Amino acid sequence: MATFTIVAGARPNFMKIAPIIHQLIKKQQEGISVKFRLVHTGQHYDKKMSGDFFEQLNIPEPDANLGGGGGTQAEQTASIMVAFEKELLENRPDLVLVVGDVTSTLSCSIAAKKLQIDVAHVEGGIRSGDLTMPEEINRMVTDSITDHFFTTSEIANSNLRKSGFAEEKIHYVGNTMIDTLMAQMPRFQKPAGEIFENLESGQYFVMTMHRPANVDQEHKLKAMIDAILEGTKGLPIIFPVHPRTAKNLQSLGIDAPNLHMTDPLGYLEFNYLVKNAKGVITDSGGITEEASVMNVPCVTLRDNTERAETIHLGTNELVGTDPVKLKPYLEKIMQGDWKQYQGIPLWDGKTAERIVDILLASYPHN
Structure with a gap:
């Protein structure tokens, strides 16, 4: 055996x-x-x-x-x-x-x-x-x-x-992450709660941030979130907050009515939001894979990636950790001028x- x-x-x-x-x-x-x-x-x-x-x-x-x-x-x-x-x-x-x-x-x-x-x-x-x-x-x-x-x-x-x-x-x-994505897609469900009730498909952003380069220095975190708020032009931003990020955000005093910080979401709820989003802003690797296969525009707030196929064949772009560089990418998403998923072999x-x-x-x- x-x-x-x-x-x-x-x-x-x-x-x-x-x-x-x-x-x-x-x-x-x-x-x-x-x-x-x-x-x-x-x-x-x-x-x-x-x-x-x-x-x-x-x-x-x-x-x-x-x-x-x-x-x-x-x-x-x-x-x-x-x-x-x-x-x-x-x-x-x-x-x-x-x-x-x-x-x-x-x-x-x-x-x-x-x-x-x-x-x-x-x-x-x-x-x-x-x-x-x-x-x-x-x-x-x-x-x-x-x-x-x-x-x-x-x-x-x-x-x-x-x-x-x-x-x-x-x-x-x-x-195998894509195996799970394809198997579970019919079961995706809108999260419960007032924040999510009024979301219109294609009219909001999903954001995740947890890497130390982005969240451990308060001034850098604030500059990045300010750039995101400016570039998304008042559209709702759903931000399931990683525990380490939540701690750092508390002291920043950011007050924006369209920035909705939530608890971490279940798999079915989170991917429902990604599938129906106008765009994804992240520093995670796995989310770039899922967003690509679902043909959702994705920007990665990192200086490098171990998933280059999501850039060559997917919908991901590597923006870096400088908030200034984010602006033209968000403008392209807002204009609906984004590359399409080409299909990644296997x-x-x-x-x-x-x-x-x-x-x-x-x-x-x-």
Whole structure:
């Protein structure tokens, strides 16, 4: 019997693992001898940041929760490693599957490899080239000890080849986040609450900001929000606020009637808003993928991106972190003069099928 341990810890991870779990359950129902354990590292411990996802994405409750949330980067890494090593010693699988680039991805990869357990990395090979981002270090270290890379783009494949990884380890499969997006789109729902009742399709913006470069310096955060308010010409801006950003915003005293700061939203509600927005303003990577596939204009407030395909073939533009540079991009969105989604190869909703087929071909399951 093939046995796999699937790791998730932070909000984006759940979207990436959901279709893989659905495929494994399907294989079990077809009588294929495969078993998996779902391990939640507890990296995101706020219910809105993770709890709702099990229900909305129709995935089972985790078999284990490691309770690894809180603390510094080093404390969180260490805490998850210690707890995950114990989990693996008690429930040793053939392979550990990690996704994305969060602290949990790094910690669990190291713990697995030190116990001589194979690691598969979903979203392997993506790079921003920016070592000031903790995520970039997580990607590089995880990839350096990975046995199977499941990649989202030819750019990621090229990055891995340049690093000297063998071709047979690189599996170009597509993007599981898009599997989830396509499967869940019919279930998107308008969020409850007065703010959302009067929103008109195509007549509001969605914004997310959480990266330290944008939110940790008050004067920079205020300048960016002032530029956004000016460029969006009074249209409503829905801003689900990340906990770290909320703290920094409190002291800024920004008072704009069209800026609606909300609690983090569930997956179905948030993507309903993105799908119907005039545009998206973000510093997140995953949202640029979803906005592109839904053909919604998107601007990224970063100086680099690990998802260049969203710029070449998607609806994303890399603006940088200088508020002055944002103005012409918002003008183009307001005028309806934005590029269209060109289609990204293998982002077709069938990525998880390809991943599970490769795993079952690689590990005995009779």
